[in-house]
Amino acid sequence: MIIRQIHVTPVAFRDPPLLNAAGVHEPWALRTIVEVVTDEGLSGLGETYGDLGHLSKVRECAAALVGVDVHATHEMYARISAIIGDVVTDMHGLTGVATQEKSIDRVFAAFEVACLDIRGKAYGVPVVDLLGGRVRDAVPYSAYLFYKWAGHPGGEPDRFGAALDAAGIVEQASMLIKEYGFASIKLKGGVFAPSEEVEAIIALREAFPGLPLRLDPNAAWTVETSIQVGQALEGSLQYLEDPTPGIPGMAEVAAEVPMPLATNMCVVTPEHLPPAIAAGAIGVLLLDHHYWGGLVRSSHIAALCDTFGLELSMHSNSHLGISLAAMTHLAAAMPNLTHACDTHTPWQNGQDVVAPGALRFIDGAVPVPDGPGLGVELDRDALAVMHEQYLACGLTARDDTTYMQRFEPAFSARRPRW
Ligand code: GKR
Ligand code: MG
Numbered sequence: 001m002i003i004r005q006i007h008v009t010p011v012a013f014r015d016p017p018l019l020n021a022a023g024v025h026e027p028w029a030l031r032t033i034v035e036v037v038t039d040e041g042l043s044g045l046g047e048t049y050g051d052l053g054h055l056s057k058v059r060e061c062a063a064a065l066v067g068v069d070v071h072a073t074h075e076m077y078a079r080i081s082a083i084i085g086d087v088v089t090d091m092h093g094l095t096g097v098a099t100q101e102k103s104i105d106r107v108f109a110a111f112e113v114a115c116l117d118i119r120g121k122a123y124g125v126p127v128v129d130l131l132g133g134r135v136r137d138a139v140p141y142s143a144y145l146f147y148k149w150a151g152h153p154g155g156e157p158d159r160f161g162a163a164l165d166a167a168g169i170v171e172q173a174s175m176l177i178k179e180y181g182f183a184s185i186k187l188k189g190g191v192f193a194p195s196e197e198v199e200a201i202i203a204l205r206e207a208f209p210g211l212p213l214r215l216d217p218n219a220a221w222t223v224e225t226s227i228q229v230g231q232a233l234e235g236s237l238q239y240l241e242d243p244t245p246g247i248p249g250m251a252e253v254a255a256e257v258p259m260p261l262a263t264n265m266c267v268v269t270p271e272h273l274p275p276a277i278a279a280g281a282i283g284v285l286l287l288d289h290h291y292w293g294g295l296v297r298s299s300h301i302a303a304l305c306d307t308f309g310l311e312l313s314m315h316s317n318s319h320l321g322i323s324l325a326a327m328t329h330l331a332a333a334m335p336n337l338t339h340a341c342d343t344h345t346p347w348q349n350g351q352d353v354v355a356p357g358a359l360r361f362i363d364g365a366v367p368v369p370d371g372p373g374l375g376v377e378l379d380r381d382a383l384a385v386m387h388e389q390y391l392a393c394g395l396t397a398r399d400d401t402t403y404m405q406r407f408e409p410a411f412s413a414r415r416p417r418w
Contacts, residue, residue, distance in 0.1 A: 001070045005037040006026035006111070011386035012393045013351040014319055016111040018146035021190030022413045023404030027152045028393040029318035032058055032059050033353055033383060036114040038070060045378060046110035047117055047322035047353075048290055052396040053090040057083065057107050070115040073296070081106050090397060094218040095291060095317070096265035105269065105293035105294040112294030113326045113374070125291030127326070127375075131269050131299050132335035138365035139331040140340035141368045142214070143182035144316070145172050146347075147191045159349070165196070166203035173204060176346050182364035184238070184340040190220030194229050194418050205236050212339070212375060216241035219265055222416045238339065239284050239313075242266065245415055251279035262283050264315035265287055268292075270301065275411025277308050283341065286315035287330075290323070295330045306308035306336045308399045322353035324366065325374040328359075332368045340364070353386060355379045362382035 001080055015029035030050025037043045048058060061080045084104045091098040120127045128134045147169070150162035161173045173185055185204055189197040197215060204213055219242045221229065226243035230253060233240070241262040244253055254261045260283025267276045267285060269292075276282050285305050289298040305312050314331055318322075324345055331337050345361075354376040358369045369375025401413040 001042065001118060002039045003036055003065050003068050003070060004039050006065060007035040007037070008055070008059050008062050008384060009033045009035075009387050010055055010368075010390045011320075011353060011383065012050070012395065013320065013348065013386055016160055016349075017149040017152050017296065017345055018188070018347065019148055019398060020094060020146070020188055021193040021415060021417065023400030023411060024149070025318070025400060025403070026080050026395060026403045027155070028389065028395050028396070030390065030395060031318075031320055031397060032110065033320075033378075034058065034062070034114050035378065036111065036118060037049060038069070038118060042118045042121050043357070044114035044121065045308065045322045045374060045376065046112070046114035046117070047320055047326070048110035049317070050390070051090045054106060056108060057087070057089055057103070061107050061111070061339060062270050065111060070118045070305070073112055073115065076111055076115075080104055080111075095288070095315070096394060098108045098269035099269055099271070101183070101269045102291055105297065106253060106291045109290050109292070110276045110296040112296065113187070113322075116295055117373040124372050125146055126330040126368060126371070127295065127373055127380060128332045131295055131330060133270060134332045134368060135335045136332050138367040139328045140364065141180075141343045141345070141367045142184040142186045142340040143176040143180065143364075144174055144186050144188070144342055145169055145176070146188045148172075164376070166200040170203050170207045173208065176365075177208070180346060180361045180364055181339075184214075184364075186214040186216060186241075186342060188218075189215050190217030190415075190417070194225055197251045198232050201233055201236055212238035214239050214241055214262070218242055219245040219415045220417045222418065223249050225416070225418050226253040227256045234258045234418065241286070247272065247276050247281045247362070249351055250276075250281040253279055254282070260311065261287055262313060266286060270400075273304065273308075274324060277310070282310065284311040286313045287344070288315040289330055289350040290317070295326060298330055301332065302334045302336060304377065311338040312336055313339035316342040318344045318347065319351045320348065321359050321376055322374065323371055324359055325354070325376045328366045328368055329374065353379055353383045
């Protein structure tokens with residue numbers, strides 16, 4: 001099964017004005033769709049970030065992978081490493097420091113997923129079977145709440161409405177839980193003063209007793225503020241995610257708060273694990289195959305977490321159905337997944353590059369798709385439309401901060417901010 005062609009297609013889809021510590025989501029979210037085609041005519045899908053620096057590397061590497069067998073992932077990794085060299089591609093959103101290793105892993109992951117899709121199709125088995133087999137038939141996801149404006153400035157309000165205080169957040173949670181059946185809740189914080197975000201968590205706890213809650217301010221708080229918030233929320237949070245920047249700061253907070261700390265920011269490549277574990281900085285790792293080097297490498301990291309007693313959850317960025325399918329296969333094969341995974345799916349609002357039907361939420365969980373490989377098919381018409389949107393929208397990189405500053409010129413994404 002030799003790679004004969006790789007198609008790399010940047011796409012854009014509409015994104016609501018979701019607020020975070022870096023600013024606000026722009027009207028379009030960018031992704032890159034990768035389609036690997038073999039000499040036998042089998043094809044496999046991958047999905048990754050759409051920022052131009054990364055996209056250029058994905059394109060360059062695609063050309064270098066033609067002629068490689070789809071099983072030869074070490075060879076693929078070596079070729080990609082040689083191309084990336086010591087270039088560090090653009091940081092994406094709020095996913096921690098960019099390193100050379102992470103830049104390689106981010107490019108490699110899209111091709112690795114596509115090759116696993118092909119291998120699954122060739123053997124007639126789902127990708128989960130190539131990762132050790134399923135330990136669960138459906139993967140639980142959490143309701144990922146965001147403070148948000150009613151609509152993009154100058155545009156129509158979107159169907160989710162505004163959420164700018166505790167009442168708005170509870171209303172948003174009710175809507176997502178009603179539509180998707182989520183059984184746990186994550187609030188994206190780092191937007192308003194910590195006391196207001198504490199108030200929102202308490203309102204959620206009262207509105208949804210028994211549902212696990214998490215708060216993620218993306219390192220917007222000092223150590224002192226993080227400790228105050230952690231102590232104020234004793235008994236209310238399943239975990240507190242990235243309250244403060246860096247492993248040493250996280251370790252200081254972890255020693256003083258009653259709940260575990262989780263991260264997708266201070267531990268983002270294998271080299272961060274030893275110092276974080278030694279310092280006791282985190283209790284939960286949020287894996288993300290998009291930057292941890294694909295599904296197999298993420299499974300290895302999950303095994304390490306088991307060895308070192310770290311709990312596991314999964315991080316997400318704005319994504320489409322190929323990513324959701326890959327996340328679901330990976331999570332279905334992780335025996336030590338301890339928490340519901342994050343997903344931005346509701347914010348896609350039905351837009352997708354995969355044909356409808358394969359992915360659905362039942363009681364907040366996505367059943368592992370039935371078909372071989374990832375179990376999802378590319379909707380070529382939708383892909384063409386989203387590619388046109390990419391060309392027309394004029395965005396080439398995610399930049400929540402500059403977009404926010406158009407409306408609030410004094411806004412600063414400085415972290416820690418409180
Ligand atoms: O979509 O605004 C967002 C999130 O804030 C995202 O960029 C983060 O990477 O979801 C992420 C997180 O858990 O930190
Ligand atoms: Mg996070």
